[in-house]
Structures are given as structure tokens and as C-alpha cells.
Amino acid sequence: MSFRITYSVLEADLSTLHAQFDAALDAVRGALGAQLPSWIGGEPYRSGDLLESRNPAKPDELLASFHRTPVSELDRVVRVAREAQRAWGATAWEERVRILRRAAELISERRLELSARMTLEVGKSRMESLGDVEESADLLRYYAAQLEQAEGFRRPMARLSPHEDTLSVLRPYGVFAVLSPFNFPLALAAGMSAGALLGGNAVILKPSEEAPWCAEGLYQALVEAGLPPGVFQVVHGEGESLGAALVRHPGVDGVAFTGSKAVGMDIHQQMSTGRVRPCFLELGGKNPAIVCRDADLEAAIEGCFRSAFGLSGQKCSALSRIYVHESLLDAFIDGLEKKVLAAEVGDPSLASVFTGPVINAAAVQRFERAVDEARQDGAVVVGAERLRLEGALAKGYFVEPTVVLLPHRHRLMRKELFLPFVGVTGFRTLDDALQLANDCEYGLTAGIFSRNPEDVERFMAEAEAGVLYANRRTGATTGAWPGVQSFCGWKASGASGKGGCGPYYVSQFMREQAQTRMG
Ligand code: SIN
Secondary structure, three states: OOOOOOOOOOOOOOHHHHHHHHHHHHHHHOOOOEEEOEEEOOEEEOOOOEEEEEEOOEEEEEEEEEEOOOHHHHHHHHHHHHHHHHHHHHOOHHHHHHHHHHHHHHHHHOHHHHHHHHHHHHOOOHHHHHHHHHHHHHHHHHHHHHHHHOOOOEEEOOOOOOOEEEEEEEEEOOEEEEEEOOOOOOHHHHHHHHHHHHOOOEEEEEEOOOOHHHHHHHHHHHHHOOOOOOOEEEOOOOHHHHHHHHHHOOOOOEEEEEOOHHHHHHHHHHOOOOOOOOEEEEOOOOEEEEEOOOOOHHHHHHHHHHHHHHHHHOOOOOEEEEEEEHHHHHHHHHHHHHHHHHOOEOOOOOOOOOEOOOOOHHHHHHHHHHHHHHHHHOEEEEOOOEEOOOHHHOOOOEEOOEEEEOOOOOHHHOOOOOOOEEEEEEEOOHHHHHHHHHOOOEEOEEEEEOOOHHHHHHHHHHOOOOEEEEOOOOOOOOOOOOOOOOEOOEEOOEOOOOOEOOOOOHHHHEEEEEEEEEO
């Protein structure tokens, strides 16, 4: 495959790629049902009871089962990590870079198999899955380059006398727990883990219980690339039990987490109890787009559609609030409705499908509750039904992409839903639109569509979010890429002030030491 897939691909001849993806899908489907382990100290752990990974488009399809790691094993897991970290932290940074770069190559070589798995496991469309895998490899490469550019983060400092030499050296903290979500099951597990590993830390990855199969792919790539046993371990289990116990473990020196605000706040509290430990949180959003009077309407509709309904709205960056200038409201709503009606919802493994299922039955229930509220307090433009598809997909977790007219102050315009559900309302002046867009506890991404450079610059200066896009037809608020858009949550969307995909990421996983040597 010579074509490079990002989340921003719109038009290209992808027939060869689709044929390759179909072949990979057949091969993956031919080997379903394996029992796979957790990984402790480089050894498979097969004593725990089984966690099942099922296809959300066809919940009867068992993809693979994974041996859970019981909480009672965590002492051993952490001990192994601490031992392995001593040698890894002392390994030359050039060697850490070499291994992570090799892992990136392996992920790229396996892109078709890994993305086919991902489509089955979390219901991503094939293009989104290919993008996720490609992003994972790029994250490893981009973060490795940060270590190279900073020459291992060793920097000569000033002298107070002629007989001394001082270095500022960034050194690892020790052991990081990485808790990754289902929605970017490879990219977020790979990105957070790579930041910690390149910094010389050992990692204990607890992937989402909805996506253990993708984490297995990451483990294989890192170990085959040469990561020593115990430096990267994978424990399977539920967030409320295993994840919570891992965060509480006193032998864990830091946590990287991407997920809900409620869980993130709890982790933050744990990490500041007793002693303050580093805690990197990316906590979702309620992301707005502003469509101005002079916007390119077609671009705005396309960009809003892609960001609201890509991955069934289950991205932290997903668009969930649209503010449209009053003069364009009818035309915008009409265009968005047409776009939604033309989009195929269904089996995400098919090339024609843009929107697959939501992740599980709980998400369907959340959708049904939101729709009930919207019917009561607003007006449904399009969607709002659970979809019962035919045949093999009959039990799948499918819901219609939904557009509703809702007042700005409504609960559904404030609470993160993580669903293909977008609220639209009108505005009169850019002042109003900016005020409405910023009137939210979250601040992850935001977009504007305007032909007026002054309005765009005002938006860039005043929008309270870490990732801003203007006139982006490929995604009003989604589609950040390593080395292009740092993904930094402001306000309740994050806690570190430095984003994944960005130039300051790796250094956060290290602590500074001043070393003065007298001659
Ligand atoms: C995310 O939503 O977690 C990141 C990807 C994006 O920018 O769309």
C-alpha cells in the first residue's frame, strides 16, 4: 500500500487498498475465537477467568477471549515492572529510540491485519481503522524523534565557577500505568505507552475491556521490536476493578489516562494522595463548531457531518454542538439532513459504510435516553431511532446519526454523550457565537467556518480549547495527527497543558535532575 491514510483523506482512488483490506479481513475472520493471555514479565498469564471480546456489529461473534489479571496479581506485576525498569532506564536513549522505531515499522507492516481486527473489535469504519493504525506508527516515530532532537534530554547548564560542569538531565519516574480507551484502541495505547517508554519508564498497560485484541497487537509489535521482558506488560480486566487497583498501587509512579472526566478526576485524586505523582489526563469534550454568515456552506456541512458522525460520535474530539448564523440556519439544517440520510449506517467492515455501531448496549441506552429528552425539549431534525438491521447484524448496537435543534442551555448541549448525536442552534453575532462556544466546562477542540480572516483570527484568539480548526472540510473538530496538531485538553478536558501528538509530550514522562561535577 503506497497511499498514506490519515483521518483527513477525502478523495482518492482507494480500490487497491480496499481489496487488500478485504483480504486481511478474511484472514482475520478465519482465525477467530483464540484464548489469549495477559502478559506479565514477558510470560503469558493464562490463569485468570476470561474476558470476551465481541463484535459490536454482531455481538454473537466472539473475536477472542483474554485471561483477566486478578487484582491479587498486581503486586507481582508492579514488582516485575520496577525490576525491569532499572535496566531500561539505564539503557542508552539511542537504543530506546531504535526499539520504538522498529516497533513502528512492525505496526506499519501489519497495518491491514491490525486495522481489520480493529474494525471487528470496536466497530470503526475501515478508513478510520487504517488511520488509527497509521497514527500509532507515526506516534512512535514522532516521539522517538523528540528524544533524538533533544539528544536524550541532557543539556549543559551555566557555570558559577571555572571548575564546575553542570548538566540538566531528564530521567524516568519509574513505572507508569497506562489506561487506554476503546475508541482509539491502538493509537492511544501506543501513544501514551511510547511516551512513557521512551522516557525510560516501564509501562503496565490496562487497555479498555472493550478492546483487548488491539492491545495484543501492540504488545506483539513492541516485544518483537526488542523491548526487554517486563518493561511493557499488559493486564486485562475491567476499569472499575483492575484499573482502579492499579492506580491505587503505591509502586506505580505515574498514570496516563484517556477517558471520562468522572474517572479522570478520581484518578487525579488518587495520584495526589500521600505524595503527588504525575498524572496525564485527556478527558473528553463537548466540542463546538461555529458556522458564520459568510461560510462556505457545503464545506461546513461536510466538515460538521464528518466530525459529528465519524466513529459514531465516539471521539473525544467529536462535534456535538453547532452554532449557525440565523441567516443560514435553514439551509444548513437542510444540507446536514440530506447528508445524514445519504450516509450508510451498517457493518463497518464494508467499504461503503461511514458509520458503524456504537460500542455496547449501555451506549444504545444512553442514546435512547438522550433522544427522549431531545424530543421533549427540542426538535428532531433527522435520526433518533435505534436501528434494527437485518440478518447477521440484527443484534448489533446500531443507532441513527441524529441531528436535533436544542437551546444552548439544554443539558444535552453541555454533557458529553459520546454518541452520534449533535445539537444545533442559531446565533446573531460572532460575539454571541464565541460566548456560546466557550460557555462549557470542556475545552478540547473547536471549529469555525468563515470566509472573513478577521473572524477566523478572533476565533483563534478567543476560543477556549486546545485544538482549533478553521474551514476544515475534512473534519470541523476531529482528525488531529502526530506532529501536526497537538491534542491538548483545556479546562475540564485535560490536566497536563501539553498535548499528545505534540512536541512536548515525551519530556512530561521524565523528571529533571541537575548534576554538578567539580573539576
Ligand atoms: C480523539 O478524539 O481522541 C483524537 C482524534 C481526533 O482528533 O479526532
